[in-house]
Amino acid sequence: MAATSLAMADNVEPMPTPPQSDIEEGLVFTPKFDKDGLVTCVATDAATGDVLMVAHMNAQALAKTIETGEAWYFSRSRRALWKKGESSGHVQRVVEMRVDCDQDAVWIKVVQHGAGACHTGRRSCFYRAVKSGKPGEATLEFRDADKAFDPKAVYTQSD
Amino acid sequence: MAATSLAMADNVEPMPTPPQSDIEEGLVFTPKFDKDGLVTCVATDAATGDVLMVAHMNAQALAKTIETGEAWYFSRSRRALWKKGESSGHVQRVVEMRVDCDQDAVWIKVVQHGAGACHTGRRSCFYRAVKSGKPGEATLEFRDADKAFDPKAVYTQSD
Numbered sequence: 001m002a003a004t005s006l007a008m009a010d011n012v013e014p015m016p017t018p019p020q021s022d023i024e025e026g027l028v029f030t031p032k033f034d035k036d037g038l039v040t041c042v043a044t045d046a047a048t049g050d051v052l053m054v055a056h057m058n059a060q061a062l063a064k065t066i067e068t069g070e071a072w073y074f075s076r077s078r079r080a081l082w083k084k085g086e087s088s089g090h091v092q093r094v095v096e097m098r099v100d101c102d103q104d105a106v107w108i109k110v111v112q113h114g115a116g117a118c119h120t121g122r123r124s125c126f127y128r129a130v131k132s133g134k135p136g137e138a139t140l141e142f143r144d145a146d147k148a149f150d151p152k153a154v155y156t157q158s159d
Numbered sequence: 160m161a162a163t164s165l166a167m168a169d170n171v172e173p174m175p176t177p178p179q180s181d182i183e184e185g186l187v188f189t190p191k192f193d194k195d196g197l198v199t200c201v202a203t204d205a206a207t208g209d210v211l212m213v214a215h216m217n218a219q220a221l222a223k224t225i226e227t228g229e230a231w232y233f234s235r236s237r238r239a240l241w242k243k244g245e246s247s248g249h250v251q252r253v254v255e256m257r258v259d260c261d262q263d264a265v266w267i268k269v270v271q272h273g274a275g276a277c278h279t280g281r282r283s284c285f286y287r288a289v290k291s292g293k294p295g296e297a298t299l300e301f302r303d304a305d306k307a308f309d310p311k312a313v314y315t316q317s318d
Contacts, residue, residue: 027299040199125261127260139187
């Protein structure tokens with residue numbers, strides 16, 4: 001069975017880029033990390049299909065997510081690996097992980113433990129709709145924005 | 160009603176960054192473009208909730224999407240604005256657009272016209288699942304990977 005070592009993505013020596021046809025039609029997982037060493041990850045609620053959050057994974061976060069079945073990310077602001085729910089208990093169990101055609105984004109369907117995924121206390125980070133206004137302008141409107149938990153009572157650090 | 164000019168994001172003079180509390184809890188749309196001038200966009204099928212694609216929007220693509228109600232993106236590889244479905248006819252009508260807590264990602268729920276969103280001919284770009292293998296290794300498996308259309312017959316360029 002075709003396989004790739006995720007750990008190798010951290011090596012100084014980069015792996016040769018496979019041909020586009022292999023990336024798109026092959027069964028070898030060759031995540032295409034950007035210049036910061038990251039892929040984009042979309043987490044959706046396995047039950048409702050709602051997008052809970054968009055975050056990033058480096059090779060280590062991706063490997064730990066695959067190995068443990070729980071979501072790990074890489075924080076761009078804190079420059080650190082973090083396990084979702086490490087401080088809050090709001091872990092995400094991964095039901096399925098998919099990769100897109102050019103292998104620079106992954107989609108995980110998760111069971112969100114605890115009340116929510118967003119550090120603001122909402123179920124999802126996407127709690128505001130964008131409405132069109134005058135040309136060149138847009139406004140926001142709260143949608144599904146009720147607080148599911150009190151973030152001050154839950155977080156010791158942002159996760 | 161609070162509003163912001165999307166066009167301003169292209170100005171040489173950057174807008175001052177609002178306080179984090181305004182970004183997260185306010186109703187002013189202040190998209191946080193990255194150093195390449197982009198926000199991440201997740202497009203899901205409004206009917207099924209499936210993630211169709213992950214792409215990027217610059218200020219112009221975002222403004223055109225809001226104004227026209229159809230999805231426009233910015234191609235990082237071609238360094239060009241593009242309307243989804245411009246050559247294939249597979250346009251995406253936006254049912255709802257949402258922005259996330261820190262305003263660096265948008266989620267659009269779309270009605271996907273035509274057979275599919277992916278340039279490989281599938282309905283979704285996420286047609287392969289990542290399976291765990293030996294520690295540090297992972298393999299792919301096709302899921303919902305049937306070709307919905309023949310890309311060679313549809314595309315004059317990648318969209």
